[in-house]
Amino acid sequence: MRVVVQADRPLEFQVKELPDPDRLVLDIPGVFVPVKQELAVGGPVEVVRAAQFQTDPDVARVVVQWQARTRYEVQLEDGGSRLVVVVDELPVPPPRTGHxxxxxxxxxxxxxxxxxxxxxxxxxxxxxxxxxxxxxxxxxxxxxxxxxxxxxxxxxxxxxxxxxxxxxxxxxxxxxxxxxxxxxxxxxxxxxxxxxxxxxxxxxxxxxxxxxxxxxxxxxxxxxxxxxxxxxxxxxxxxxxxxxxxxxxxxxxxxxxxxxxxxxxxxxxxxxxxxxxx
Ligand SMILES: [Zn+2]
Incomplete structure (x- = not known):
């Protein structure tokens, strides 16, 4: 699956991995997100959220929260104006057997x-x-x-x-x-x-x-x-x-x-x- 951030000019970004809950955080300077967005996904990604992390200067934050952490790559396409997180679609094991x-x-x-x-x-x-x-x-x-x-x-x-x-x-x-x-x-x-x-x-x-x-x-x-x-x-x-x-x-x-x-x-x-x- 792909998580896509499309802008009208080249983007920069920083990636961090944070625990509890396990998530990938992308900070994107110079981008403004007018409305908080949240999308329940399924598969290895539980939910994707996009929101304004700070203003003046603007930094947008996209969070990919793992259901089960899997292999991913972050890449820029379209002359740098499209930021794409490519997530491997692996079968997700049950969260824990026994429950x-x-x-x-x-x-x-x-x-x-x-x-x-x-x-x-x-x-x-x-x-x-x-x-x-x-x-x-x-x-x-x-x-x-x-x-x-x-x-x-x-x-x-x-x-x-x-x-x-x-x-x-x-x-x-x-x-x-x-x-x-x-x-x-x-x-x-x-x-x-x-x-x-x-x-x-x-x-x-x-x-x-x-x-x-x-x-x-x-x-x-x-x-x-x-x-x-x-x-x-x-x-x-x-x-x-x-x-x-x-x-x-x-x-x-x-x-x-x-x-x-x-x-x-x-x-x-x-x-x-x-x-x-x-
Ligand atoms: Zn009641």
Missing amino acids: VVAIDPGHGGKDPGAIGATGLVEKDVVLDIGLRLRDVLRGQGVRTIMTREADVFVDLADRVPIALRAGATVFVSVHANATTRGVIRGVETYYLKPNSVQLATWIQEELGRLGIPDRGIRTANFKVLRDSPIPAVLVEVGYLTNLEDEALLRTAAFRQRVGEAIARGVVRFIRHVPALQP
Whole structure:
């Protein structure tokens, strides 16, 4: 694959490799990027971002974040005005064998969960995001299990046992929030036990990049978190009682971006932390 930066005059650039997450950074002086751009890629490259690194003098920054670092070359074409990163398309090995990710879309069936400002229903939103999350993870070779895959009621007390019986090593519950104050909006990730802080941090870090307010990681004594001996988080993907959050969550494009962001956080976790079965 090729990542291309096209200008109308010859370019200079500096390349750096940075860890955690593993990424390639290209600084390009004399280039202005009016709007931040981000593209989820797949294969050896997880995501490509372009943004203004500094102004006066202008320096643009392009970041190629690896899913699995592979061979690459940076070259100039077209008299130097086109900067191209050529990335080898190698098969990407699964992030780490042994992990099974349980995805737990909240509510379902007779339990609708929260109802949005204009009627969006939590159980539908979180099931859709859960299925998207599952598909992204599966596409990267990660084993998954769902506590529900349809609009059915699953008792709160059964959710962690369902996951554990299927051999889950990570538990991700997906919910949408509600409050009586419609001004409150944004994403937050809850955890309870110390084994879950890192998972919560990395998921929230990715969600915080989606352009929806970042309300950070928090602790809460939710039943699924209390029940879970494995690293467990509960993601609140926005406030349905806020008109802006509800409007975002109505779009499939945003739900897809949420699924991909959670997946990036999960994959980072399972790459770094060995699978421990309870
Ligand atoms: Zn909920």
